[in-house]
Amino acid sequence: MNIDEAIDLLKDKGYKTTGKRKDILAFFEGADGYRTAKDLIHYLDESYDGISFDTIYRNLHLYHEVGILESTELNGEKHFRMNCTHHHHHHFICNVCGKTKEIEVCPMSEVQQSLANYAIEDHKFEIYGLCPACQGA
Structure with a gap:
């Protein structure tokens, strides 16, 4: 998802797109991987002196709820990234830097066979470890 698609989605859901909300979207569009609320507040603090964690978390929750962020x-902390809606895939996520790499393999066909009598509504498959850069550090 890009900023224009995210803004259209917000408008379709009846939400205003303020400069601050656009700046939040720009942060995530430019991020390579998952980022925390702390990362976002450091980014926004340059333009919005004294921005509150309440504002940050309220917008992160909204963006997650409407499908802009996943x-x-x-490490016990919630991380966010722009939603990848163009095709079905999963992620390898670096435990140190949060960088992600798409994984095209999906184990759902095997899972569906072993849960034949169950109604699966959704799934998420992630692999965690260290990216090459963090392994070398």
Whole structure:
């Protein structure tokens, strides 16, 4: 998803697109991988002196709820990234830097066979470890 698609989605859902909301979208569009609320507040603090964690979390929750951001938990903290809606895939996520790499393999066909009598509504498959750059550090 890009900024224009995200803004259209917000407008379709009846939300205003303020300069601050656009700057949040720009942060995530430019991020390579998952980022935390702390990362976002450091980015925005340059333009919005004294921006509150309440504002940050309220917008992160909104973006996640409407489908702009996806989230995961790394080291006990929630991390966010722009939603990848163009094709079905999963991610390798670096535990140190949060960088992601797409994984085209999906284990759902095997899972569906072993859960034949169950109604699966959704799934998320992530692999965690260290990216090449963090392994070398």
